Amino acid sequence: MAxxxxxxxxxxxxxxxxxxxxxxLHSHATSFGFTEVNEEEKRKLVGNVFSSxxxxxxLMNDLMSVGLHRLWKDKLISKLGPFPGMKHLDVAGGTGDxxxxxxxxxxxxxxxxxxxxxxxxxxxxQIFICDINPNMLNIxxxxxxxxxxxxxSYLHWVEGDAEALSFEDGSMDGYTIGFGIRxxxxxEKALAEAxxxxxxxxxxxxxxxxxxxxxxxxxxYDYYSFSIIPTMGELVAGDKESYQYLVxxxxxxxxxxxxxxxxxDAGFQAVEYENLVGGVVAIHSGLKL
Amino acid sequence: MKIKSSVRYQFNGDRLxxxxxxxxxxxxxxxPPLCPRFQIPHRGRGIDIPPxxxxxxxxxxxxxxxxxxxxxxxxxxxxxxGKYEETQARVFIAALPHTARLGxxxxxxxxxxxxxxxxxxxxxxIPRKDAALVEVIKSRFASPIIDQRDELKNELKDxxxxxxxxxxxxxxxxxxxxYIAKWPQALSIQAQPANLPNNFKQRAELIDEIWxxxxxxxxxxxxxxxxxxxxxxxxxxEVYMLTDHSPDFRDTWxxxxxxxxxxxxxxxTVQEAAYLxxxxxxxVGNTVKGFMAGIFPGSK
Numbered sequence: 001m002a003x004x005x006x007x008x009x010x011x012x013x014x015x016x017x018x019x020x021x022x023x024x025l026h027s028h029a030t031s032f033g034f035t036e037v038n039e040e041e042k043r044k045l046v047g048n049v050f051s052s053x054x055x056x057x058x059l060m061n062d063l064m065s066v067g068l069h070r071l072w073k074d075k076l077i078s079k080l081g082p083f084p085g086m087k088h089l090d091v092a093g094g095t096g097d098x099x100x101x102x103x104x105x106x107x108x109x110x111x112x113x114x115x116x117x118x119x120x121x122x123x124x125x126q127i128f129i130c131d132i133n134p135n136m137l138n139i140x141x142x143x144x145x146x147x148x149x150x151x152x153s154y155l156h157w158v159e160g161d162a163e164a165l166s167f168e169d170g171s172m173d174g175y176t177i178g179f180g181i182r183x184x185x186x187x188e189k190a191l192a193e194a195x196x197x198x199x200x201x202x203x204x205x206x207x208x209x210x211x212x213x214x215x216x217x218x219x220x221y222d223y224y225s226f227s228i229i230p231t232m233g234e235l236v237a238g239d240k241e242s243y244q245y246l247v248x249x250x251x252x253x254x255x256x257x258x259x260x261x262x263x264x265d266a267g268f269q270a271v272e273y274e275n276l277v278g279g280v281v282a283i284h285s286g287l288k289l
Numbered sequence: 290m291k292i293k294s295s296v297r298y299q300f301n302g303d304r305l306x307x308x309x310x311x312x313x314x315x316x317x318x319x320x321p322p323l324c325p326r327f328q329i330p331h332r333g334r335g336i337d338i339p340p341x342x343x344x345x346x347x348x349x350x351x352x353x354x355x356x357x358x359x360x361x362x363x364x365x366x367x368x369x370x371g372k373y374e375e376t377q378a379r380v381f382i383a384a385l386p387h388t389a390r391l392g393x394x395x396x397x398x399x400x401x402x403x404x405x406x407x408x409x410x411x412x413x414x415i416p417r418k419d420a421a422l423v424e425v426i427k428s429r430f431a432s433p434i435i436d437q438r439d440e441l442k443n444e445l446k447d448x449x450x451x452x453x454x455x456x457x458x459x460x461x462x463x464x465x466x467x468y469i470a471k472w473p474q475a476l477s478i479q480a481q482p483a484n485l486p487n488n489f490k491q492r493a494e495l496i497d498e499i500w501x502x503x504x505x506x507x508x509x510x511x512x513x514x515x516x517x518x519x520x521x522x523x524x525x526x527e528v529y530m531l532t533d534h535s536p537d538f539r540d541t542w543x544x545x546x547x548x549x550x551x552x553x554x555x556x557x558t559v560q561e562a563a564y565l566x567x568x569x570x571x572x573v574g575n576t577v578k579g580f581m582a583g584i585f586p587g588s589k
Contacts, residue, residue: 079413080410080413081395081410081412081413081414082413083395083399083409083410083412085409086409086410173408173409173410174410174413198408199407199408199410200406200407200408201376201402201407201408201409201410201411202408202410202411203410203411203413203414269372269373270373270414285414287373287411287414289372289373289376289407
């Protein structure tokens with residue numbers, strides 16, 4: 001571990017100065033941030049990261065994105081268009097932000113007026129939150145109790161791996177993954193699993209930190225990512241390493257177009273993406289037909 | 290949740306091919322190395338298909354957290370796109386019978402999706418849902434007039450122009466009669482700024498069709514005038530019909546008849562006014578000439 005840390009520090013200081021091409025020599029499956037690791041190891045390392053950030057996860061989200069992450073998640077839900085009776089799966093949804101929003105959207109007053117004819121199907125709504133890390137799930141369960149969502153059993157917390165879901169084929173109307181697909185070792189497997197569990201007509205939506213191309217904004221964003229965020233992580237959570245991994249993993253993730261092509265290759269149709277804040281965040285969506 | 294083995298389907302170009310065998314390993318084995326199934330470069334057509342290019346499409350919706358935005362969609366013309374549009378069309382058509390009860394809303398689309406057997410999640414991917422539904426029904430109304438132009442010609446040839454126009458507008462509005470209960474909602478949806486361009490286009494096409502069916506094939510200078518006037522007559526009659534409770538909308542047809550006759554009378558009135566102005570102008574001109582001749586004798 002100490003050796004890895006040293007290697008990472010060395011690569012870190014140089015990678016920021018290396019041309020972009022060199023950084024992308026690592027493939028996603030064997031990259032842990034800018035460090036190269038074995039495929040089996042990546043899963044463990046990511047697990048460690050999330051076990052240590054779980055308790056401060058929501059606070060750090062607010063600090064790093066200056067509260068914008070709430071708007072991004074709202075936008076994701078408005079794109080999804082939840083309806084009563086929906087079976088929804090939120091993968092890597094640990095602390096439950098997206099799942100709570102889906103639930104609120106279905107139970108919301110304005111929707112009740114619109115969907116009064118669907119009152120009988122509202123009871124069939126099922127929202128599954130799947131996460132590989134039990135610490136994150138526990139935080140989520142606690143938040144759900146605090147908000148009083150445990151009265152009707154709409155929410156189900158499931159521990160599972162995005163690359164090997166334990167749900168049946170064609171059982172979900174919607175699949176969302178928010179800020180999680182970056183941490184998966186094999187993205188293609190996660191996409192294939194998403195395709196498998198969706199019904200015909202089901203939608204896949206992915207909210208993820210992505211690449212910025214705008215000239216001046218890009219420099220500002222890079223400075224913010226590499227200088228300010230790890231420092232913030234150190235001050236608030238006492239964990240600089242995890243947040244260093246976070247910002248590096250964003251750079252390692254495929255660009256918007258490449259990722260969209262991967263979604264098409266998994267079998268989805270009508271694939272499109274939308275950049276928010278100039279590319280800091282991108283929402284990719286696809287349809288299974 | 291039990292882990293079960295099942296037959297999986299893989300998207301392979303334009304057909305779905307079943308993949309036999311299980312995908313998930315049993316017990317606690319580590320996942321197998323990346324198997325060939327996940328490498329999808331060839332689409333089974335025997336030729337090298339280059340990666341599908343993406344088209345840039347600017348997003349026009351206003352509400353957002355930021356000024357920078359871009360969207361990209363898969364290229365038109367690939368087989369998946371056709372299937373999506375076909376499924377979308379089926380959902381729209383299945384949603385139409387539900388509009389009487391649920392109005393021109395997302396709920397009608399969701400009910401339609403359920404009827405077709407597709408997950409209602411597809412409704413989330415349709416942009417401008419209610420407006421799209423209204424546009425679908427308007428284009429369904431328009432097709433009979435276009436398709437049956439020849440039969441209509443026979444029916445209409447013995448009538449005067451004003452009667453022809455009246456009959457055509459009546460045929461078109463009668464198609465709307467079954468949906469009249471929720472039609473005010475449809476009109477208000479169409480009046481929203483985002484939907485206005487499509488609305489104008491559909492109406493312009495409709496008025497054009499009516500004039501052609503009425504036998505006007507000229508493209509003279511008052512082409513715009515004719516269409517504007519007819520558009521006005523059509524819109525006012527449509528709105529009148531919303532509050533008409535007479536049997537078979539009798540009052541609406543009387544209203545329509547009067548409006549069309551008024552328009553033709555107006556045309557005559559305008560012409561007569563033009564003649565009158567000409568005559569007055571000529572008279573005044575003569576008077577002025579005489580006056581000037583009186584003041585400056587000998588000038589031309």
